[in-house]
Amino acid sequence: MSGKVILHYFNGRGKMESIRWLLTVAEVEFEEHYLTNREEYLKLLNEGSLMFQQVPLVEIDGLKLVQTKAILYYIAEKFNLHGKDIKERVMINMYAEGLIDHMEMIMVLPFVTDTKPKLDNIRSKAEERYLPVFEKALTGPVYLVGGKLSLADVLLVECTLMLEEKFPDILKEFPNIKSFQGRMTLKPAISRFLQPGSKRKPQPDEGYVKTVKEVFNITGPFP
Ligand SMILES: N[C@@H](CCC(=O)N[C@@H](CS)C(=O)NCC(=O)O)C(=O)O
Known part of the structure; x- marks a missing residue:
């Protein structure tokens, strides 16, 4: 595979967690760039990386992929986890x-x-x-x-x-x-992923909710 796989998302489960699971089962190493504030999100927006202004964003094979299901299907296809026909x-x-x-x-x-x-x-x-x-x-x-x-x-x-x-x-x-x-x-790959210290994220807490709201500038109740 050409280059690193880089995930852009929060340091939390959300829509990225299934992608982490799939990469783990496919035994693909990945790097994570966490969104911790609005500036980091605006930077991704301004550089044109987010087709629909949304994350998850996954860099793989020189592509910048968005839309969770499309990303999952790409990875499944690439690593032979998507059926034979x-x-x-x-x-x-x-x-x-x-x-x-x-x-x-x-x-x-x-x-x-x-x-x-x-x-x-x-x-x-x-x-x-x-x-x-x-x-x-x-x-x-x-x-x-x-x-x-x-x-x-x-x-x-x-x-x-x-x-x-x-x-x-x-x-x-x-x-x-x-x-x-x-x-x-x-x-083995799943068993390792379920051990403490793996890239699996814990259940969301208040800090995660606060970061998501700050990044997306959500002041009132969640839309
Ligand atoms: N259909 C998209 C939805 C992505 C989505 O809603 N992402 C949220 C974060 S989990 C987001 O970026 N929200 C900001 C926005 O919609 O403006 C997918 O499945 O990837």
């Missing part, structure tokens, strides 16, 4: 987009004031909409698509761990997903 790829993308939709519900929690109804909604969507799909898909197969590790598997581990942080017993009724998670977390 268009039919596998579309399944992987369907799973991936469902998981991203669900993780985004969790991602916004630190920015909302009344979290209880949001948490209740996340739990019921997990139990009734998202997890049943993966429980069924994993009846028998070791991986979600094509008998081979893919982006969909990586996002499912990330998502289930996020859910368990909020609802420790959430996988009780989903034994196939729980054993899948167990298998995946034994993979």
Whole structure:
């Protein structure tokens, strides 16, 4: 691969965390440039690096990539985690987009004031909409698509761990997903990523929320 992979985002999970997960599983080294104040964001804007004035931004192969899903698909394609043909790829993308939709519900929690109804909604969507799909898909197969590790598997581990942080017993009724998670977390790259001191980010705290608001000049409630 030509040159370093550089991630531009906050020092926190947000939309970049799935990209960190995927690079880790692909065993790709990456460097992180954290946005800590508005000036750093304006610099990226002024140099024309942000197509839609948004991060995540990933520098890879001489490209400046934005849009989380496009970035994930590029990395998955490049590192052979995106199926063997268009039919596998579309399944992987369907799973991936469902998981991203669900993780985004969790991602916004630190920015909302009344979290209880949001948490209740996340739990019921997990139990009734998202997890049943993966429980069924994993009846028998070791991986979600094509008998081979893919982006969909990586996002499912990330998502289930996020859910368990909020609802420790959430996988009780989903034994196939729980054993899948167990298998995946034994993979050396994932196991290292889950150790303290890795590039995995902790759950967002007040400092993270404050930085995001300052960088984007958000004064009132989050839009
Ligand atoms: N569809 C984009 C959305 C990116 C996005 O909303 N990024 C936020 C930070 S997590 C941002 O840059 N917000 C500033 C803005 O929209 O002005 C993606 O998935 O990457």
